[in-house]
Amino acid sequence: MKLNGLSRRGFLKGLAATGAAASLPALFAPVPARGAPFNPAAYQVFQNACPRNCYDTCAMRSYVQDGILKFVEGSPQSTFTKGSVCVKGYEYPRRVYSPDRIKYPMLQDGRGSGNWRRISWDEAMDRISDKILDIKKRDGSLLGLGLTKYSGNFGITNYSVEGMMSSLGYTTRFVGTPCWPAGIDAQNYDMGDMWCNDPEDIVKARYIILFGANPAWCSMHSVKFLYEAQRRGARLVVIDPLFTQTAAKADVYWRPKPATDGALALGMCRHLLDRDLVNEDFVRNYSHGYDEFENYLKNNVTVEWASEVTGIPADQIRQVTEEFAASTPATVWIGYGLQRHTNGGAMVRSIDAFVAMTGNIGLEGGGARYGQLQTWGFSYYGMVQKPPQGSVGFRGTGGPKGEFDFQLEGSSEYGDRSVNINKTAQEILDTKDPEIKMLWVACKNPFAQDFDRNKMEKAFKKLEMVVTVDQFFNETVQNSDIVLPVTTLFEEWTVNVSYWHYWLALNEQAIKPMHEAKSDIEIACALSKAMNAKEKGSCTFPEEADVKEWTIKEFNKGIYDYFGIESWEKLREGPVKAKLKSTAAWPDRKFKTPSGKYEFKSELCEKNGFNALPVYVAPIEPTAPFRLYTTHIQFGLHSQFVNLDWMRPFYSEPFVFIHPVAAKEKGIADGDRVRVFNEIGEVELKAKISDNVARDMLVMYEAWFPYLKYNVQNVVTDLRSDMGEMKTGAPGAAILDQFVDIRKVG
Numbered sequence: 001m002k003l004n005g006l007s008r009r010g011f012l013k014g015l016a017a018t019g020a021a022a023s024l025p026a027l028f029a030p031v032p033a034r035g036a037p038f039n040p041a042a043y044q045v046f047q048n049a050c051p052r053n054c055y056d057t058c059a060m061r062s063y064v065q066d067g068i069l070k071f072v073e074g075s076p077q078s079t080f081t082k083g084s085v086c087v088k089g090y091e092y093p094r095r096v097y098s099p100d101r102i103k104y105p106m107l108q109d110g111r112g113s114g115n116w117r118r119i120s121w122d123e124a125m126d127r128i129s130d131k132i133l134d135i136k137k138r139d140g141s142l143l144g145l146g147l148t149k150y151s152g153n154f155g156i157t158n159y160s161v162e163g164m165m166s167s168l169g170y171t172t173r174f175v176g177t178p179c180w181p182a183g184i185d186a187q188n189y190d191m192g193d194m195w196c197n198d199p200e201d202i203v204k205a206r207y208i209i210l211f212g213a214n215p216a217w218c219s220m221h222s223v224k225f226l227y228e229a230q231r232r233g234a235r236l237v238v239i240d241p242l243f244t245q246t247a248a249k250a251d252v253y254w255r256p257k258p259a260t261d262g263a264l265a266l267g268m269c270r271h272l273l274d275r276d277l278v279n280e281d282f283v284r285n286y287s288h289g290y291d292e293f294e295n296y297l298k299n300n301v302t303v304e305w306a307s308e309v310t311g312i313p314a315d316q317i318r319q320v321t322e323e324f325a326a327s328t329p330a331t332v333w334i335g336y337g338l339q340r341h342t343n344g345g346a347m348v349r350s351i352d353a354f355v356a357m358t359g360n361i362g363l364e365g366g367g368a369r370y371g372q373l374q375t376w377g378f379s380y381y382g383m384v385q386k387p388p389q390g391s392v393g394f395r396g397t398g399g400p401k402g403e404f405d406f407q408l409e410g411s412s413e414y415g416d417r418s419v420n421i422n423k424t425a426q427e428i429l430d431t432k433d434p435e436i437k438m439l440w441v442a443c444k445n446p447f448a449q450d451f452d453r454n455k456m457e458k459a460f461k462k463l464e465m466v467v468t469v470d471q472f473f474n475e476t477v478q479n480s481d482i483v484l485p486v487t488t489l490f491e492e493w494t495v496n497v498s499y500w501h502y503w504l505a506l507n508e509q510a511i512k513p514m515h516e517a518k519s520d521i522e523i524a525c526a527l528s529k530a531m532n533a534k535e536k537g538s539c540t541f542p543e544e545a546d547v548k549e550w551t552i553k554e555f556n557k558g559i560y561d562y563f564g565i566e567s568w569e570k571l572r573e574g575p576v577k578a579k580l581k582s583t584a585a586w587p588d589r590k591f592k593t594p595s596g597k598y599e600f601k602s603e604l605c606e607k608n609g610f611n612a613l614p615v616y617v618a619p620i621e622p623t624a625p626f627r628l629y630t631t632h633i634q635f636g637l638h639s640q641f642v643n644l645d646w647m648r649p650f651y652s653e654p655f656v657f658i659h660p661v662a663a664k665e666k667g668i669a670d671g672d673r674v675r676v677f678n679e680i681g682e683v684e685l686k687a688k689i690s691d692n693v694a695r696d697m698l699v700m701y702e703a704w705f706p707y708l709k710y711n712v713q714n715v716v717t718d719l720r721s722d723m724g725e726m727k728t729g730a731p732g733a734a735i736l737d738q739f740v741d742i743r744k745v746g
C-alpha cells in the first residue's frame with residue numbers, strides 16, 4: 001500500500017534509520033494518545049466512487065477494519081481526484097453509521113402523521129404488490145403507477161429502478177432533468193452533441209472565461225487546473241451575478257445583470273467583427289449559416305448596447321474580447337447555473353457562437369465546455385427489461401419526442417406515459433385517464449428538489465400510495481406511506497463515470513449492508529418475487545440478483561476499448577482514464593449537426609420553435625422587488641449531507657444574503673429574522689448582510705436541515721426554461737428566474 005509513492009511505514013522507518021525520527025515534524029509524529037502510528041497494512045482497502053450528481057465523481061479508496069468503514073481518501077491514481085475528496089466526501093463514514101439512517105422498512109399510519117412503525121420486508125412488499133395489482137385491475141393498465149427518479153445516486157446499476165418499472169408493465173415516468181437540459185439542447189443545435197474537452201487540459205488554455213460556474217464549491221477538483229493555467233500565465237475571467245469563491249480567484253470579475261449573458265456574448269462577437277478578429281478558417285470551412293449571423297450582429301448588436309443591457313462597461317467588454325482573441329487556445333466554461341433561466345438555451349448558444357468565431361472549438365485547451373456523455377456507453381443491463389406479456393401501454397408515443405433512454409423496442413405504438421419532471425406537482429394534479437395513483441420515489445427528493453413545495457403537498461394528497469426508497473427521513477419520506485431503506489455506496493457494487501472528466505471507477509462493496517438496507521436492485525428483486533407469488537408472470541424482473549455480477553455485466557467491448565482495459569478487474573487496482581486521441585472535443589471539427597458543420601444557423605432549432613440564429617432573448621420581467629437565487633452550496637449536495645451532524649460545524653443554519661443598501665432600505669440588520677415571500681409561499685430565516693450579492697438580489701442556498709423548517713422550494717415556482725425538450729424529453733426549469741420580497745419578522 002503506497003502513499004505518495006512511498007509506503008508510510010517505509011517512510012517512517014527510513015527516517016528512523018537516519019536518526020531523523022527524533023526531530024520529526026509534528027505532522028509526521030505518531031498520534032500519541034491513540035497509540036500506534038497509521039499502519040495501512042492493518043486495513044482492507046476497497047475501490048469506491050462517489051456516485052453523487054457532481055462534476056467530480058471522485059474515485060475513492062475506503063479503509064475497512066474488522067468489517068467497519070474507518071475512513072476514505074481520494075484515489076491518488078486519478079489525476080483528476082488526485083488523492084483528495086471534498087469535505088462531504090471525508091464525512092462518508094458518518095453517513096454510513098449515522099443514527100438517523102432509515103434502518104428497516106417502515107409504514108406510516110396516516111401520511112404526514114409521523115406515526116411510523118417498523119414492518120418486515122415481506123409485509124412491505126405484500127402491501128406494495130397488492131396496490132400495484134389493485135391499480136392494474138381497476139384501470140386495466142399500470143399507467144396509474146408513476147416513477148420519479150433522478151440523481152441521488154448515479155451508479156450505473158441503479159438504472160435497474162427504471163428496469164423494475166418496465167418489468168411491471170407500461171407505467172408513467174417523470175422525464176427530463178431539472179439540472180442542465182437547456183444547455184444540452186443548445187449545444188446539440190450548435191454542434192450536434194454536448195461534448196467537452198478533458199477538464200484536465202484547461203491547464204493549456206491561455207485565456208479562460210467562466211460564465212456562471214462556481215467550481216470552487218461545485219467542482220473543487222477542477223480548481224487546481226485553473227490555478228495551474230493561471231500559474232502558466234493564463235487570465236481567468238469569472239462572470240457571475242454573485243461574487244462567488246470562484247470569482248474571488250479571478251483576474252477579472254464581472255457582475256452582469258442576471259440572464260443577460262446572451263447580450264454580453266453577442267457584444268463580444270460584434271467586437272470581434274469590428275476589430276477583424278474573426279477566425280476566418282473556422283467560420284468559412286467548418287460552419288454553417290455564419291453570414292446570416294454576421295448580418296444579425298451588424299444590424300442588431302453593438303458593444304454599447306451589450307454594455308447597457310448587462311451593466312458591464314463597454315471598454316471592459318472590448319478589452320476582454322481582444323485578449324481572448326489574441327490568446328490561443330482560449331476557452332469558455334459554461335456552468336449549469338447560467339442556463340436555469342427562461343432564456344437559458346439561447347444564452348448558451350450565444351456563448352458557443354463567441355467561442356466558435358474565435359476558432360477555439362476543437363482545440364486542446366480550447367472549447368466551449370459544458371459537459372459530456374462520451375464515457376457513459378455501458379450496457380444498462382438492469383434497465384433493459386421487457387414488460388410482461390399483454391401489458392397495456394400509453395397510446396401514441398413513448399414520450400414527447402419518443403426518444404427516452406428507457407424506451408423499449410417495439411413500444412413506439414404502446415409505451416410508457418411521460419410527464420414532465422420539472423412540473424412534478426402539476427403533472428400529478430393534472431394527469432388523467434388514468435390518474436397517477438401511486439408513486440415510486442428513488443434517488444430523488446421531490447419535496448426538496450422539485451418546485452413549488454405547497455403545490456407538491458397538494459399533489460401528494462391526491463396519491464393513494466407513495467413508496468420512497470431512501471436513507472434518511474427527509475420531507476419526501478415524511479410525505480410517503482412506506483419507506484424502504486437503501487444501502488450506501490460502500491454497501492453495494494456499482495460502476496461510475498462523470499459527465500465532466502474522463503475517468504472510470506469501480507465501486508466495490510466494502511462493508512455489509514447496514515441494518516436491513518437493500519440496494520435498489522435487490523428491492524426490485526423482492527418486489528418481483530412478491531408480484532409473481534400473487535400473480536404469476538406479473539413481473540419480469542429477476543427474483544434474485546448478485547449485484548456484483550450485474551455490475552460486471554455493465555461492461556462491454558465499447559467501454560473496454562474506450563478506456564483501454566481488457567477486463568473490469570483492472571479497475572480493482574484503481575480507476576482508469578479514457579484513451580483519448582485528443583483531449584479536445586470535436587478535434588476533427590466534424591460536427592454531428594444536420595449539415596455536419598458548426599451551425600450558427602440551426603434549422604432544427606427553428607423547427608423546434610426557437611430562433612435559428614443565436615439571437616438575444618431578453619430575461620423575463622421581475623414580478624417582485626428582489627430576484628432570488630437558490631444555488632448550490634459548498635457543504636451539501638442538494639438535499640444530501642447538510643443533514644448530518646458532522647456537517648453542522650460547517651453549516652449549521654441557513655441564511656438569506658442581502659446587500660447592505662437593500663438591507664438598510666428594508667430596515668434589516670445582520671442576524672435579524674426575516675420572511676422571504678412571494679405568491680406561492682414563504683421562508684423564515686436569518687438575514688446576513690453581504691455585498692457578494694447585488695442590490696436587487698437575494699440568495700439562499702438549497703439544503704435540508706432535519707431540525708429546521710427550511711425549504712427553498714416554498715418560493716421557487718415551476719417556471720420552464722426555453723430548451724431541453726429535444727434531448728431530455730422535457731424543457732428545463734427556470735430555477736433562477738424567481739422573484740420575492742423580504743420583510744423583517746416582528
Ligand SMILES: Nc1nc2c(c(=O)[nH]1)N[C@H]1C(S)=C(S)[C@@H](COP(=O)(O)OP(=O)(O)OC[C@H]3O[C@@H](n4cnc5c(=O)[nH]c(N)nc54)[C@H](O)[C@@H]3O)O[C@H]1N2
Pocket residue numbers: 053150151152153158178179180441442443444445446448449450469470471472474486487488520630631632637638639640702712713716735
Ligand atoms: N431551488 C433549487 N432547486 C433545485 C436546484 C437549485 O439549484 N435550486 N438544483 C437542481 C439540480 S441541478 C438538481 S441535479 C436536482 C437534484 O435533485 P435530486 O436528484 O432529487 O437530489 P439529491 O438531494 O442529490 O438526491 C435525492 C435523494 O436520493 C437519495 N439517495 C442517495 N443514494 C441513493 C440510492 O442509492 N438509492 C436511492 N433510492 N436513493 C438514494 C438521497 O438520500 C436523496 O434523498 O435538484 C434541482 N433542484
Ligand SMILES: Nc1nc2c(c(=O)[nH]1)N[C@H]1C(S)=C(S)[C@@H](COP(=O)(O)OP(=O)(O)OC[C@H]3O[C@@H](n4cnc5c(=O)[nH]c(N)nc54)[C@H](O)[C@@H]3O)O[C@H]1N2
Pocket residue numbers: 053054055179211212213214215217218219239240241242244256257258259260261335336337338339341629631632633634635636637638736
Ligand atoms: N458542493 C456542491 N457541489 C455540487 C453540487 C452541490 O449542490 N454542492 N451540485 C452538483 C450539481 S447537480 C450541479 S448541476 C453542479 C452545478 O454547478 P454550477 O453550475 O457551478 O453551480 P450553480 O450554483 O448551480 O451555479 C453556478 C453559478 O451560476 C451563476 N449564475 C446563475 N445565473 C447566472 C446568469 O444568468 N449569468 C451568469 N453569468 N451566471 C449565473 C450563479 O450565481 C452561480 O454562482 O454542481 C455539482 N456539484
Ligand SMILES: [Mo]
Pocket residue numbers: 053178179180336
Ligand atoms: Mo444538477
